[in-house]
Amino acid sequence: MIRLDAVSKHFAPRGSEAAVTALKDVSLAIPRGEIYGIIGPSGAGKSTLIRTVNGLERPSSGVVRVDGVVISGLDEAALRAERRKIGMIFQHFNLLSSRTAFANVALPLELAGLSRQAVRAKVMGLLDLVGLADKAERYPVELSGGQKQRVGIARALATDPKVLLSDEATSALDPETTRSILALLAQVNRDLGVTIMLITHEMAVIREVCHRVGVIEDGAIIEEGTVRDVFARPRTATARSFIGSLPGREPPPAIAARLTPSPEGARQTVLRLTLSGAAAGAPVISALARRLDIDVALLGGQVDSVGGEPFALLYLGVPTANWASGAVTSVLGEWDIRTEVIGHVA
The missing domain is CATH 3.40.50.300 (P-loop containing nucleotide triphosphate hydrolases)
Structure with a gap:
């Protein structure tokens, strides 16, 4: 047109x-x-x-x-x-x-x-x-x-x-x-x-x-x-x-204030997961916890609709050791999920 x-x-x-x-x-x-x-x-x-x-x-x-x-x-x-x-x-x-x-x-x-x-x-x-x-x-x-x-x-x-x-x-x-x-x-x-x-x-x-x-x-x-x-x-x-600039796109202030860029000596790695379409309903937290036998902290996020399709943004805390080994990436790789490391917590 x-x-x-x-x-x-x-x-x-x-x-x-x-x-x-x-x-x-x-x-x-x-x-x-x-x-x-x-x-x-x-x-x-x-x-x-x-x-x-x-x-x-x-x-x-x-x-x-x-x-x-x-x-x-x-x-x-x-x-x-x-x-x-x-x-x-x-x-x-x-x-x-x-x-x-x-x-x-x-x-x-x-x-x-x-x-x-x-x-x-x-x-x-x-x-x-x-x-x-x-x-x-x-x-x-x-x-x-x-x-x-x-x-x-x-x-x-x-x-x-x-x-x-x-x-x-x-x-x-x-x-x-x-x-x-x-x-x-x-x-x-x-x-x-x-x-x-x-x-x-x-x-x-x-x-x-x-x-x-x-x-x-x-x-x-x-x-x-x-x-x-x-x-x-x-x-x-x-x-x-x-x-x-949208609400929920940044980690909660209390978490952001504690983040460090280096994983050295860190206990927890903070991830930002972007899930859209069918992946927005993926059971990522339960899958990580069950299959890796780890505690997964839900630190913030939102579930919304974008362009008429489901869209979710999650901030998760996972053990740094499991992230470093690639185990977390392996599980998340089963879905169409954009995963970013935004920092580490000592």
Whole structure:
């Protein structure tokens, strides 16, 4: 549905400023019906990337296609027509303060020349979809942040787009409201078949709703894969830092304070186990204890869902002697488990 081939974007210098390269040779392919996330630090090029998809930014080189149409090659009139198939929701909602929720959603339909009766039927259906049918005559100032974003989503869906772009749509919202908006996006994707491309700097958003993820840094995609694979086996320091920011990704402070890097004189080795898919239900603790006749300490962790699949992160303490002999590795090797030594306890 969305394809970028070797897309670069350079911004010309102004005055004494140096030229800026926002995107460097970015290539992506997003299948129809997928929720694809782009994550990266501030200034990495996320917003520029998503704006090339609907032609708000034209690439300096490379090709952008949406549903087979070369967006980057359209003139302004053709681009305006094509944008009706590409909805966009924004971080700060971008609602017109002088128009009610109904009128904000109705605006693109009015511009398209639909009759008043057709507009009303369409808008009320969309407001019902986003749970705001009873707020149709409220003005933005009378709505909460989450309700404003729901109006923004309804407006973005007004022209029956094939693609929905989300530009940091939840970063201005509290955690509970964020979850409700992400659930709504997942429902839109599931029920309407809309392909969604979202950008964020929050790994929790990626974990909650995306099927695949691309990690962007300094204008380049440095890592890409299914959400489960990137969570389980991040290949870059940037991906690891984002994943490490999630609750439960670091060992408990009381344990971390006692860790030493050397096994010399240590009694216990602390392991971080990442289990995904079928391995998330593996009886690793009982298998280690029973087959090696050792005590296994469960020091922390979490069991969750990532990309719609089970995912577990465990911190275990095992006798250093058994770890050094390779016996622990032998047992854990029976499952698809990523095992890391994070330190030793004297």
